[in-house]
Amino acid sequence: MASMRIDAIFFNIEIRYMKKFIVAIVLLSGLTIFAQKEPFKIEYDYARFALDDSSGYLELYYSFYEPDFEVTGKNSDKEIKGSLSVLIKNASTEEILVNKEYQFTSGLHDSNGVEGKSLIGNLGFQLPFGKYNFTLIGRDVTVSGRADTIYFPLDMNITTKERFTLSDIQLASSIYSSEKTNSVFYKNSYEVVPNPSMIFGGSYPLIYFYTEIYNLTKSVQSELLMVEHNLYNSKNNLVYKKKKFVSRKNNNIVEAGGINISKMPTDAYTLNIQVTDTLMKYSAITSKKVYVINPNIIDTTATLTSEGEMLSSEFLSMGEEELNEAFEMARYVATGKETDQWGKFKDADGKRQFLYNFWKGRNLIPGVSQVSASKEYYEKARYANEKFGNIHRKGWKTDRGRVYMLYGEPSEIDRFPNQVDVKPYEIWYYNSIEGGVQFIFADLTGFSDYMLIHSTMRGELRDDNWQRRIRTN
Numbered sequence: 001m002a003s004m005r006i007d008a009i010f011f012n013i014e015i016r017y018m019k020k021f022i023v024a025i026v027l028l029s030g031l032t033i034f035a036q037k038e039p040f041k042i043e044y045d046y047a048r049f050a051l052d053d054s055s056g057y058l059e060l061y062y063s064f065y066e067p068d069f070e071v072t073g074k075n076s077d078k079e080i081k082g083s084l085s086v087l088i089k090n091a092s093t094e095e096i097l098v099n100k101e102y103q104f105t106s107g108l109h110d111s112n113g114v115e116g117k118s119l120i121g122n123l124g125f126q127l128p129f130g131k132y133n134f135t136l137i138g139r140d141v142t143v144s145g146r147a148d149t150i151y152f153p154l155d156m157n158i159t160t161k162e163r164f165t166l167s168d169i170q171l172a173s174s175i176y177s178s179e180k181t182n183s184v185f186y187k188n189s190y191e192v193v194p195n196p197s198m199i200f201g202g203s204y205p206l207i208y209f210y211t212e213i214y215n216l217t218k219s220v221q222s223e224l225l226m227v228e229h230n231l232y233n234s235k236n237n238l239v240y241k242k243k244k245f246v247s248r249k250n251n252n253i254v255e256a257g258g259i260n261i262s263k264m265p266t267d268a269y270t271l272n273i274q275v276t277d278t279l280m281k282y283s284a285i286t287s288k289k290v291y292v293i294n295p296n297i298i299d300t301t302a303t304l305t306s307e308g309e310m311l312s313s314e315f316l317s318m319g320e321e322e323l324n325e326a327f328e329m330a331r332y333v334a335t336g337k338e339t340d341q342w343g344k345f346k347d348a349d350g351k352r353q354f355l356y357n358f359w360k361g362r363n364l365i366p367g368v369s370q371v372s373a374s375k376e377y378y379e380k381a382r383y384a385n386e387k388f389g390n391i392h393r394k395g396w397k398t399d400r401g402r403v404y405m406l407y408g409e410p411s412e413i414d415r416f417p418n419q420v421d422v423k424p425y426e427i428w429y430y431n432s433i434e435g436g437v438q439f440i441f442a443d444l445t446g447f448s449d450y451m452l453i454h455s456t457m458r459g460e461l462r463d464d465n466w467q468r469r470i471r472t473n
Contacts, residue, residue: 040068042084042138042148043118043196046435047168048158050214050252055128056156059170060086061194062136063118070142071108078108081141086123091131091153098125103141120173122184122194129157131436149464152456153436164215164225164275166255169288171195171271172208175256188212188254201293205262207231211255211273211286216248222279223248230272231259231290234335236373239264265297267335315352323351329381329396330358332406380405390448399452403428403439410439423470426450433457442470 044062051057062084069080081104088098106119132154140146158167170192178191185191192210200207209229216225224245231240240259255273269290276283315323327334327342334342338358345351359374384401385394395401410428417424425442437457441450454466463469 040138040140040146040148041065042136042150044136044150045171045194045196045198046154047170047210048154048156049167049212050158050165051126055126056158058125058127058154058156059194060123060125060136061121061170061196062123062138063120063196064138066106066108066117066119069140070146072142079105080108081105082119083139083141084121085135085137085139087135087137088125088127089133089135091133097127097132118197120194120196127156131155131157151464152434153431153438155431155436163219163282163284164213164277165284166214166273166275166286167212169271169273169286170210171198171288171290172210173204175208175210175258190254190256192256197291198289199291199293200261201266205260206258207261207271207290207292208258209256209271209273209288212252213246213255213275213284214252216246216253217251222277224278226276226278227255228272228274228276229257229259230274231261232270232272233264234268236270239269261292262294263297264292264294266293266295267291315355318348318352320348320351323348323355326355326378327351327358329378329405330355332402333377334358377405380408388450392447392449398449400426400428400441400450403452407433421472423472424450425453425470430457440466442466444469 042062042064044060046058046060049057049059064082066080069082071078071080073079083101083103085101086098087096089096102121102123104119104121134150134152134154136150138148158165171194172192173195174191174193176191177189178186179189180186180191183191185193187210190210192208195204195208213227225248227244227246229240229242230238233239242257242259246253246255259271261269269292271288271290272285273287274283274285315326318326331339342351342354345354355374359377381396381401384396384398384404387395388398388400388404389395390398396405407430411431412429414427414429416422416426423442423444423446425440428439428441430437430439434457438455439452439457439460440454442453443450444453452461453469454463455461
């Protein structure tokens, strides 16, 4: 159902480039542009779509922020120049499938020379089923060395022939019916303008989304399928739900829509699109992380608990020192607001109540209330203490411990304890996160204290030249 084009176009959209607010929350509009430029960055996202029995179609979405570029020219001739290089390799054979550079020039027409917009682009690639490694390099062509490099693995084995399934979710700043079939943003009668930052709020009060549902006529049991749009906040509380029924008369259909988040507080949310055969109890689901920034909306979801519920809490028997350590462990998943709240408690009773409320509703599986988030989390902490501790600190305080507690057991681990002229290091692979990510830890001191030196996961430490840190000569 996806287009077969391989092309690129840039689209101006009035949204301030921002790092994910997990690091720092920035308002979407009304910002003053600082004289000193921020680090040159690319925002990117992607979605995988079914194509045929042997290949899939990948759409790559990306954006650059205009003020990150050096402006050339004067008056009405002011412009910026940039490029995006895309390298795609087969993960098993190292065969290069794509190695191409896309160059662009954008004119600036306001009196200040820089409009404060993002340049949005879209690329499409038909890829055989398999695993790939991607390298994206964005450059300011005018300034030598001003660039950003992104590496990420991706699995294109996305379809199943036996039952219905879904594509990835594409997040968009707008979706509307269109007949502009020559537009790079056109697909299946819609103009879908991507939002690679995955950030909404302010002048973008709607989360627009697009996904495709395949194989509806395979293994037919019920005439209708139930489609649900579910949005969960960072505590895994359901904050939005929509349900409808669709016919199975067509084998493939498009599911697109919008969710109004103008009254939702700043948070990291998870959007789930779920399709269910209510007769056979078979479901297919696709999910996407999305970020909302509404600084003027107050979070009113704090939960008050009854004394009876509190009596059954595992925090009841803890002394103040144990409570303090329990929250220190929880800092990895705490918001800045929650950390500030913790600092205001002066007695153990207040801390017990806070920790109980903190974990209540933070279920590890959205919508499954019987899963105890705190039990799972602290079990991970205990495991981290056993496996990753050293003479300097407890396992949960180490980099490996933190990553294990946040992301769980890796899909696989490659260990290199005795390489010639190289310090011991490990590579952890998580194949189900962001299309596949890696964490690289190294024992730089020789005391079995493995430090995180590089990761391909967004928001984590990135050092593309990490190999230099582990050399011994």
